[in-house]
Amino acid sequence: MLHIAESLWNDEAGFIVSAELVLVATIVVLGLIVGLSEVSIAVNEELEDVGSAFGSINQSFAFSGAHGCKGAFGGSHFEDSFDMCDEENSITCDGGSYNEGW
Numbered sequence: 001m002l003h004i005a006e007s008l009w010n011d012e013a014g015f016i017v018s019a020e021l022v023l024v025a026t027i028v029v030l031g032l033i034v035g036l037s038e039v040s041i042a043v044n045e046e047l048e049d050v051g052s053a054f055g056s057i058n059q060s061f062a063f064s065g066a067h068g069c070k071g072a073f074g075g076s077h078f079e080d081s082f083d084m085c086d087e088e089n090s091i092t093c094d095g096g097s098y099n100e101g102w
Contacts, residue, residue: 060079
């Protein structure tokens with residue numbers, strides 16, 4: 001029994017493999033964190049582009065009235081006003097707050 005305990009105590013065959021595994025796993029986790037951070041920033045930028053595209057759609061319309069011998073009706077008019085966060089680059093990824101005067 002003492003011989004088996006001594007051989008297990010002196011056995012270092014798996015030490016190098018486990019140290020390399022810890023090093024590789026650490027590098028992979030750090031790479032994943034940086035990669036996912038960049039993906040998050042890219043997704044936010046693309047969603048901001050989509051939001052800016054929707055915000056820049058011209059929603060105004062108008063039609064003039066008509067009149068004749070027996071009747072008339074007035075026209076209608078609507079103009080879209082500027083909405084908050086319609087401008088580009090209103091979403092920032094620097095971690096700070098963006099005060100819009102609420």
